[in-house]
Amino acid sequence: MRTSISDQAKLRRLIDREARRAGFDAVAITTPGAIPQAPARLADFVAAGYHGSMGWMAETLERRADPSVLWPDVRSIIVLAMNYGPDHDPRALQQLPDRGAISVYARNRDYHDVIKGRLKELAGKIVAAAGGDVKVFVDTAPVMEKPLAEAAGLGWQGKHTNLVSREHGSWLFLGSIFTTAELEPDKAEEDHCGSCRACLDACPTDAFPAPYKLDARRCISYLTIENKGPIPPEFRGAIGNRIYGCDDCLAACPWNKFAQAASEAKLVARADLREPALADLLKLDDAGFRTLFSGSPVKRIGRDRFIRNVLIAVGNSDDRSLVAPARELLADRSPLVRGAAVWALSRLAADDTVRELAAAALLGENDSTVRNEWHLALGTVDNNGRAS
Structure with a gap:
């Protein structure tokens, strides 16, 4: 024109x-x-x-x-x-x-x-x-x-x-x-x-x-x-x-x-x-996530990816008070969340606790990525999934 x-x-x-x-x-x-x-x-x-x-x-x-x-x-x-x-x-x-x-x-x-x-x-x-x-x-x-x-x-x-x-x-x-x-x-x-x-x-x-x-x-x-x-x-x-x-x-x-x-x-x-606070964010289920992030761009990644991110931060926090809420997420329905919870606990929990949790979890865990996280936490594989 x-x-x-x-x-x-x-x-x-x-x-x-x-x-x-x-x-x-x-x-x-x-x-x-x-x-x-x-x-x-x-x-x-x-x-x-x-x-x-x-x-x-x-x-x-x-x-x-x-x-x-x-x-x-x-x-x-x-x-x-x-x-x-x-x-x-x-x-x-x-x-x-x-x-x-x-x-x-x-x-x-x-x-x-x-x-x-x-x-x-x-x-x-x-x-x-x-x-x-x-x-x-x-x-x-x-x-x-x-x-x-x-x-x-x-x-x-x-x-x-x-x-x-x-x-x-x-x-x-x-x-x-x-x-x-x-x-x-x-x-x-x-x-x-x-x-x-x-x-x-x-x-x-x-x-x-x-x-x-x-x-x-x-x-x-x-x-x-x-x-x-x-x-x-x-x-x-x-x-x-x-x-x-x-x-x-x-x-x-x-x-x-x-x-x-x-x-x-x-x-x-x-x-x-x-x-x-990370402690508050760990408690979010799908409904709570949607409510908290209504109108926010964060909502677009969904609850599971967000909790994955929170658990990475938990693993870097050096805050032992977060061990209990992170442990609860080992039973989460999402493999993405369970895997991130494993890593967070491997950084915060005592070695004996990690070994006990791994022994119980590996009996019923069918997701290969989560199983790999447990083996990574135990030191039986390296970051590339190869036996160490």
Whole structure:
């Protein structure tokens, strides 16, 4: 849809004004052809296997790499950002091992719901003012929002692969509006990381094989959220008390010194998720999990994966008072939970207790992964399942 220069300027003023009213902290424009380097980078990421079990990344490779393949009619892309910066360094919670550390973004109402509703409202105003058609995307669609945000000038992809802004540091939610309207694009942002490698050095599991490259299979966010199976033994100790995601590489970014704490009201913050007690979380059944995490992104991984994560934190807590509740979970219906309970007890309970529990459990345990956890706890196999 062709528009005159004066009409473009008028529409841009409307977009800027209404985006601010909707609670967005930054907005910029780019074109669907502005990320020509993205297809090769994404293909290399997938070819290296860095995407792990996220098969959808390989399946949507073509659409994800090129916005015009996703929607051939798109002429301009409006990229919007919302600050979710914390009012504290989230890494401080690692000094409270009896508490669970939930990633900052997940302590609020699910950002997909918060942002998508506001994007739809803004998109409606754009259509009302200029006609044409629009499509709204927030993370779940095959859109490479970080490269698009960089091309639009909202920031740059740092060495941790996340977007960094001079105004908001590493704490930004992103969303986009694809439109058939032609709009003047903004200038792309330059990389300002320089020689800094604070984010790379902060990673507990060495998930960055090189600057600007992430091996998701080693990333705590992937391991605790996307990964559906047992967490590999070699990463369990490094996870500490992180029970949903990890903020270490984001929190280490020096550009955060320019960021302002986000409005809790705007994000619908959850104070009860700021530092929950592991002892309380261990008690959650499916109904209790759904109630506690109603409206939260945590709910999407389900109770079993979440309790798996909590048990890893329990095993790292050095808190013997958690032995009894962890022991009860040896009888859980979920093999994923039972296996994680075995590991937690192998770290907290006395050796004699572990041997007694193993002798009783192995008589009736039919799940091979749980049996392997017992043998790992007993030292009869190594981390790769080989006899030791």
